[in-house]
Amino acid sequence: MGSHGLRQASVPDAEVAAALVDRRVVVLSAVSVCLALVATATAQLLTGLIGLVTNLAFYGRLSTAFVSPAGHGLGARVLLIPSAGALLVGLMARFGSPAIRGHGIPEAMERVLFAQSRIPPRMTVLKPLSAAISIGTGGPFGAEGPIIATGGALGSLVGQVLTVTADERKTLLAAGAVAGMAATFGTPVSAVLLAIELLLFEYRPRSVIPVALASATASAARLALVGGAPVFTMPDLAQPSGAALASYIVLGAIVGVAAVLVTRALYRLEDGFERLPVHWMWWPALGGLAVGAAGYVAPRTLGVGYDNIDDILAGTLVGRAALVFCAFKLFSWIVALASGTSGGTLAPLFTLGGGLGSVLGGLAVAVAPSLGIDVRIAALVGMAAMFAGASRALLASVVFAFEATRQPIGLLPLLGGCTAAFLVSSLLMKNSIMTEKIARRGARVPSEYRPDFLDQVLVADCATRELVTLRFDQTIDSVRAWLGAGGPGTRHTGFPVLDAAGTLIGVVTRTDLFDAARAGDQLVTAAIKRAPVVISEQSTVRGAADRMLVEGVGRLVVVKPEDPTRVVGIITRSDLLGAHRRRLDEASRTDALLSLRKMPSVSRMPGIQRLWSKKPPEPPAPSTRP
Structure with a gap:
């Protein structure tokens, strides 16, 4: 599977990391x-x-x-x-x-x-x-x-x-x-x-x-x-x-x-x-x-x-x-x-x-x-x-x-x-x-102490569940050809690599694949540069953000807490930003309602009925499996 010394990274214990005391x-x-x-x-x-x-x-x-x-x-x-x-x-x-x-x-x-x-x-x-x-x-x-x-x-x-x-x-x-x-x-x-x-x-x-x-x-x-x-x-x-x-x-x-x-x-x-x-x-x-x-x-x-x-x-x-x-x-x-x-x-x-x-x-x-x-x-x-x-x-x-x-x-x-x-x-x-x-002196002093919104959302609530994965026995050339064809799932920037039993062995990015030396029979595992960085689905989004920052990666593979090799999803930096969408939407809806209460007749204006009946935003559409 390559000579890069691949090792399975342990699951970051978010519960221990965020423990009340130690x-x-x-x-x-x-x-x-x-x-x-x-x-x-x-x-x-x-x-x-x-x-x-x-x-x-x-x-x-x-x-x-x-x-x-x-x-x-x-x-x-x-x-x-x-x-x-x-x-x-x-x-x-x-x-x-x-x-x-x-x-x-x-x-x-x-x-x-x-x-x-x-x-x-x-x-x-x-x-x-x-x-x-x-x-x-x-x-x-x-x-x-x-x-x-x-x-x-x-x-x-x-x-x-x-x-x-x-x-x-x-x-x-x-x-x-x-x-x-x-x-x-x-x-x-x-x-x-x-x-x-x-x-x-x-x-x-x-x-x-x-x-x-x-x-x-x-x-x-x-x-x-x-x-x-x-x-x-x-x-x-x-x-x-x-x-x-x-x-x-x-x-x-x-x-x-x-x-x-x-x-x-x-x-x-x-x-x-x-x-x-x-x-x-x-x-x-x-x-x-x-x-x-x-x-x-x-x-x-x-x-x-x-x-x-x-x-x-x-x-x-x-x-x-x-x-x-x-x-x-x-x-x-x-x-x-x-x-x-x-x-x-x-x-x-x-x-x-x-x-x-x-x-x-x-x-x-x-x-x-x-x-x-x-x-x-x-x-x-x-x-x-x-x-x-x-x-x-x-x-x-x-x-x-x-x-x-x-x-x-x-x-x-x-x-x-x-x-x-x-x-x-x-x-x-x-x-x-x-x-x-x-x-x-130009500094801002915190005046309100509110719980971190990302610390209230679990990774399981915002991770992408439909994965686009690669098999360990695929060649780099075949994957490049698939990416070049522009089919479903090819627009992603990172792909988990699984073995024959569906166990995670690494993650490769588009950059890794196209920077790898061209060899017709070279497997995608040769493009893996580091052990996979994973996170439990029961961890918080704040824990995911911290882990991305510490590890210097833009995505984390989501796994079951009891089995760090069982992949159940992936969470990216875009997903972290998307986690705020619900909070912003609720704040916007509250502001709109307060404005409407100040103008009793505004409910008859065009489009207001759509505002009143607006549903919470749907989660991002799942990725398509190749």
């Missing part, structure tokens, strides 16, 4: 658990480092206690401290790594999407150090953003040291990131949801299991280190009435508009800094002046400000005081972040949203007390809705607010308010606060 997932989970412990320790270290810088800068003492800068007694000297810290960050970015600038999460997203989840190892040191300096000297950011970025950098570093695939490295990056968030807030479920919505861009057991275990491990470690109290304390809430629930949804929509305005203001300020006639290294120092000015007038705007969120949710920071505070916090935060310093978005967005929700709730109580609005629930909804509208992480926002306060009564208002904010934001803004920077 032993590598177990190994990856074990690595993620260890990574979570390291990330938790790193989070505690960063928190202590922020406390050290804060105590040195504002109180002149050596202590790692996590304190607020608001109680300083520096007077006008406070104007210079944030600028000095930001200048150090600018120098670190200029001579260390420009990647330390910005929110943290968008940079991690960019590495996931366009750099195979590879983050430079030096980021594991530079990011937390720059964040500690920035926040410790009064920067109006939360510690969670830099901790998430640092955890992601640790996961990426582990993924670069170990022999893993790009997908597995992405999982490790996400595991490190969620461990950082869970170690900061003790919110394991929302951390996993945040990873799914902003980092993984998928929902697969192979990635979710290691990430979830990392989040649970970090939360357990936090529990052992700092206790299990919720990060934000709220008094027990009363069940809201139907009118109050409707009001919280409206409040969420208003906060969604505010989230859009905040995002646009942030990026317009970034554009303004881009036009400054000075090197970007100096921009953080300029932004630090704004932070110092705001801190001089409103000291509570300095630093992390978790205590501010606590006061807003507890109902002790309300009314005009909350409004003035939020105005200065917004000014301080967006100017500092737009200047390119090292900071985050989560805590500032929670603070602004909570303050706005509290103010709107207070107004509603004053105007319509019969609605039964609770200002504390309004603040909780506003806090989560601001983040949902700005980041588009809907589920993470809802669950975070619940986990951070442990108030189950707030779940229903949170779901309604965050969904309203998400809807308004999606209508008014193309990109989120996390993706706008990436989109401006």
Whole structure:
């Protein structure tokens, strides 16, 4: 049968290839658990480092206690401290790594999407150090953003040291990131949801299991280190009435508009800094002046400000005081972040949203007390809705607010308010606060996670069943003559070759046949150049497409899963494209029906009856056997 060393290729086990989990997932989970412990320790270290810088800068003492800068007694000297810290960050970015600038999460997203989840190892040191300096000297950011970025950098570093695939490295990056968030807030479920919505861009057991275990491990470690109290304390809430629930949804929509305005203001300020006639290294120092000015007038705007969120949710920071505070916090935060310093978005967005929700709730109580609005629930909804509208992480926002306060009564208002904010934001803004920077660089960020259509269709459903085959004892000249005659089946480009028992021994193409040396008695088996590439009829079309790509072929012979030598069909690249025909047809029919509903009289137009009765497309006509 020729001297090309023909061997029967094994059937690609599509079920194993697409298995939910395998032993590598177990190994990856074990690595993620260890990574979570390291990330938790790193989070505690960063928190202590922020406390050290804060105590040195504002109180002149050596202590790692996590304190607020608001109680300083520096007077006008406070104007210079944030600028000095930001200048150090600018120098670190200029001579260390420009990647330390910005929110943290968008940079991690960019590495996931366009750099195979590879983050430079030096980021594991530079990011937390720059964040500690920035926040410790009064920067109006939360510690969670830099901790998430640092955890992601640790996961990426582990993924670069170990022999893993790009997908597995992405999982490790996400595991490190969620461990950082869970170690900061003790919110394991929302951390996993945040990873799914902003980092993984998928929902697969192979990635979710290691990430979830990392989040649970970090939360357990936090529990052992700092206790299990919720990060934000709220008094027990009363069940809201139907009118109050409707009001919280409206409040969420208003906060969604505010989230859009905040995002646009942030990026317009970034554009303004881009036009400054000075090197970007100096921009953080300029932004630090704004932070110092705001801190001089409103000291509570300095630093992390978790205590501010606590006061807003507890109902002790309300009314005009909350409004003035939020105005200065917004000014301080967006100017500092737009200047390119090292900071985050989560805590500032929670603070602004909570303050706005509290103010709107207070107004509603004053105007319509019969609605039964609770200002504390309004603040909780506003806090989560601001983040949902700005980041588009809907589920993470809802669950975070619940986990951070442990108030189950707030779940229903949170779901309604965050969904309203998400809807308004999606209508008014193309990109989120996390993706706008990436989109401006000409890249597209996935915003919808849908199952792969090809992964839902079996090869058996779209393969050609009527084969045009060649016998092993046919000569090349006879086959050439048959092809030249142009009869039925001669227009195909590939032909399975069977032996006397009907068993597959190879595949030849038209090119193989016409490139073969001319010899009257040479058999077609001499034109076979490689072992046949086959696929089970129970495999998915996605598996078929992947196998074509890996093997570098344009067709696969379809076989029975229990007998890889029994040929039942063939699938080509054209068949793969044809598999989409049903989806496109259904989408077209749905669009047409929606259009018709807008025009009631259109059903009397010519040809419409044919549209209504249109049947699904017939499968391609079978090939004719020679």
